[in-house]
Amino acid sequence: ALLCGGAAxxxxxxxxxxxxxRGIGLVLAATAVRFCAGFGLGLWAAPFFRAKFPAMQAQFSVINALTIGVGGCASTLAGGALTERLAVRDKRAVLMVPVAGCVAAVPAILLAVGSAGFTASMAFYxxxxVVAECWIGAVMCVLSQEVPPEVRGVATSLISLLTVVGNAAPLAIGAMVRNGVGLQAAL
Structure with missing residues (x-):
């Protein structure tokens, strides 16, 4: 209703x-994937680690809160700072920050869910x-470099709208678990 006639x-x-x-379609697709990974892990990590380490629920709660709050914040700030440093030398290198972070996160999460001991599992978690949350500064940097000023608001809104796509991941993981796929495999 808000977008009537010519406005739509x-x-x-x-x-x-x-x-x-240039490159923005790919950035948006990668952002959707990152939201899926983050939201899926965000919702299902607690049930997974509670089942895997039932005696360590309180410790997991503290580690999880600190990891998301402090680790995520530090990663976001460090990713933004590194992005700015790289952008001075080579604009194309900017996307290496989120690519490297997301690639490094894959073995880390596999080791987190696959480790037998709580300490190792939490260290990899x-x-x-810390490595995965560095992406947002680079994405915003690319938007400011590649998108014309008159549509940057729309570009930023598209990033926000992709959270809807990300919210499908926890549902998909839940459906997989309900259909007999183990939570470790689903994550």
């Missing part, structure tokens, strides 16, 4: 302009968040 066409044209910018 204008919005569609703005979205097309954003997506047609912390590493997962």
């Amino acid at each position: 066409g204008q919005m569609a044209a703005s979205v097309r302009r954003v997506v047609q910018c 912390v590493v997962t968040f």
Whole structure:
């Protein structure tokens, strides 16, 4: 109802302009994948680690809160600072920060859910968040470099809208678990 008549066409044209910018379609797709990974892990980590280490629930709660709060914040700030440093030398290198972080997060989460001991599992869980959450600064940097000023608001809104896609991941994991896939395999 908000986008009536010409406004809907204008919005569609703005979205097309954003997506047609160099590399932005790929950045948006990668952001959707990152949201899926983050939201899936965010929702299902507690039930997984509670089942795997039932005697360590209180410790997991503290580690999880600190990991998400402190680790995520530190990673976001460090990722933004590193992105700015790289952007001075080579604009194309900017996306190496989130790519490297996300690639490094894959073995870290596999080791977190696969480790037999609580300490090792939590260490890899912390590493997962610290390396994975560096992406947002780089994404915003790329948006400011590649998207024309008159549609940057639309570009930023698209990033926010991708959280809807990310919210599908916890549902998909739940469906997999309900259909007999183990939670470790689903994660």
